[in-house]
Amino acid sequence: MIDVARRAGVGLGTVSRVVNGGHGVRDETAQRVRAAIDELGFQRNEVARALRPGKKSTSLALVLGDLTNPFYASIAKASLEVAGQSGFAVVLGSVDEDPEGEKRAIQELVSRQVAGLMIVPDQGDHAFLQGAGVPVVFVDRPATGIDADIVMVDNEGGGRIAAEHLLEQGHQRIAIILAPSYYTIGRRLRGFRRAHRAAGIEIDESLVIQLPEGNAEAAEKATREVMLRADPPTAIFSSTNFLTEGVLRALGELGREPAVVGFDDFRLADMLPTPVTVVASDIAELGRSAARLLLDRASGTDTRPPQRIVLPCALIERGSGERPPDSAGKRSAR
Amino acid sequence: MIDVARRAGVGLGTVSRVVNGGHGVRDETAQRVRAAIDELGFQRNEVARALRPGKKSTSLALVLGDLTNPFYASIAKASLEVAGQSGFAVVLGSVDEDPEGEKRAIQELVSRQVAGLMIVPDQGDHAFLQGAGVPVVFVDRPATGIDADIVMVDNEGGGRIAAEHLLEQGHQRIAIILAPSYYTIGRRLRGFRRAHRAAGIEIDESLVIQLPEGNAEAAEKATREVMLRADPPTAIFSSTNFLTEGVLRALGELGREPAVVGFDDFRLADMLPTPVTVVASDIAELGRSAARLLLDRASGTDTRPPQRIVLPCALIERGSGERPPDSAGKRSAR
DNA sequence: CTGTTAGCGCATTCAA
């Protein structure tokens, strides 16, 4: 910038003023400065800019698990768009699986002076963020140890809707396949139970299946086992997109066709041999809301107490969830 | 840091030394400093650190299209992992569709003093990066106007393999559905042609279908049209994962079953009514290689002339690509 | 209106 100043024969401050909107600079001078900028191909150094006291950087951090999961990818994309519109970049912390890795990643990001953090939190205490002086918005699930903004979907409602739908078809024995994550899955289960209670139907607890891992393979194995029991369920509610995949795979191999409802929509769900009924929400909106909220917090525009935004879930009927109870044992027509 | 210095009763320089490995500091002093650091919860300011002359920041930039496309998501995830292992963060520029937006995003990123750029380039000239003084690695396809490292898959080989496979089944009329991207798609087409030439089979140019847009809908429409012709193809090679989706959708609705081979694997490809044969490569490795290469460039370790890394493609037979020519007109058994 | 100056937080001299 000093080069630009010399080139244009003006002072440093003047260049700075021009670069930042050119307020209070004579037109002619501004022209000269702009010319010099072009000639030298000058670009403002955002790093140095962010060093000034008070001034926050213009980047947000996004901390999440596996980008390969379309769910997270959607969040990333949406928040990226919103941030970009306000001239903010998004820094992705590399996140391993363990909570310890998450903490490290977050601190890394904080030390980079990001203006705010969006976090899809792992389990583990997040109290260490309390005094970091950076606004934080949690996405998809709340974190313990800190009271911050949170944007999520109506997990309990979604679980309830799924169960209600199956119960309405006359199903009485509905299995629920649960990933080992705490908050969201717990809520979905709660909704599931609530719907049963409302319908006056008792849940066979042996059909509440807690998986050791949250991947498709675990769900596949569990599904196979439960379907091969003497008293298999007539319907399955799968609590996660990846799990649904495993459930379907097992069912396909077994040639069995219980009703299936999955939580979260997924690509190609409508093109499978029998299109999959799901409870879905607007994932992109999750990311957008989070970014918007964080931007407002970072700019100081929003000083309300921590907000809690809950997005609704809706049922998308495609076929797999509308199978009657007596079709459960049937061999597929393949 | 100055607070830490005061707290520990030492000079500023000493604290800095401790923070950076503590070389040349008496053990006792170092202890005191570390204690002060803990008590104050001090964290080094990476921004200020990067301001020092010569010192590059410890973040890489990744510029790509749509994270919602699993192809890009895989690249992002993989490069993130590699970068993270070296303590680098990854900044994602928000990228719209237009080349102009891409340029803006890149310059934004450069002004943030990233240590290097990974770019999945859009069309348009990238010569403006030439003098930016930042190492650049292009991913998936080369850019014009600049000679830089490039990591990509063997598009031509993949196109050839797909066509060869179909030709071996006895197909003579193979349609190819092309997305409107230049480099990669062009190469795939070239491989497709080459295989035909080698087999001594002439291509019906009306089966070389150039789509106006690269989405599933366009492919669906085109597939419907070509299959309803008087002389439909007996096989279809779809040049992109999203296109394959559209092709399959159209075929399902039409109840037709020509052989289908897609370029790039995708989730659930093996679970569709007839599992989809694809030509696939290790996308994650694409991201990993790019990150590794960029890291080496950024650190100055690697000063070779621009490299060109090409990853192989392999055929994954699943069924759709093994259908004989005479099954093309058949109605599906649905 | 415009030039000058003082830090921002840190790593790195240079002395002591």
Add this chain to the structure above:
DNA sequence: TTGAATGCGCTAACAG
């Protein structure tokens, strides 16, 4: 071994 001084590129406050 350590403390103090310097400057990275920029903006804001203050003179002129």
